[in-house]
Amino acid sequence: xxxxxxxxxxxxxNLLSALDLERLEEEYPEIAVLRQDCLNLCGLCRIRPYxxxxxxxxxxxxxxxxxxxxxxxxxxxxxxFHEI
Numbered sequence: 111x112x113x114x115x116x117x118x119x120x121x122x123x124n125l126l127s128a129l130d131l132e133r134l135e136e137e138y139p140e141i142a143v144l145r146q147d148c149l150n151l152c153g154l155c156r157i158r159p160y161x162x163x164x165x166x167x168x169x170x171x172x173x174x175x176x177x178x179x180x181x182x183x184x185x186x187x188x189x190x191f192h193e194i
Contacts (some may be wrong), residue, residue, distance in 0.1 A: 116141040116187045118180060119162040121149045125173055126159040131180075138184050141190075163187060 118134065120126050122145055125187055131143045152169070159176040160169035163183040170176035 115191050116164055116184050117162075118143045118184070119149060120145050121151070121155050121160075124155045124160060126161055126176060129173060129177065130138070131161075131177075135186070137181075138188070140188060141184055159194055 116138070118131065118141055120131055120143065127145065130163065135141055135143055136172055149155070149162060151160070155166070156170060158171065159173045160167060161176070162168070163180060164187050165190040166183060167180055168179045168183050
């Protein structure tokens with residue numbers, strides 16, 4: 111696992127949990143993907159694929175769109191970190 115500058119949290123009950131999101135750690139060595147039993151966002155979890163990127167809710171209608179938004183959020187977080 112990388113440095114974990116960016117933390118991506120996924121609920122085990124969400125549609126997104128079926129995907130191999132750990133592959134994102136290969137693409138972005140500075141992130142850590144954490145799978146959680148529950149993230150206490152059940153209303154959102156039931157209807158949309160979602161994840162938390164450094165605590166920010168990222169969600170979409172499809173898993174593909176959600177992964178694209180997660181990557182975008184990761185890149186924004188990394189850019190902000192490297193500008194410090």
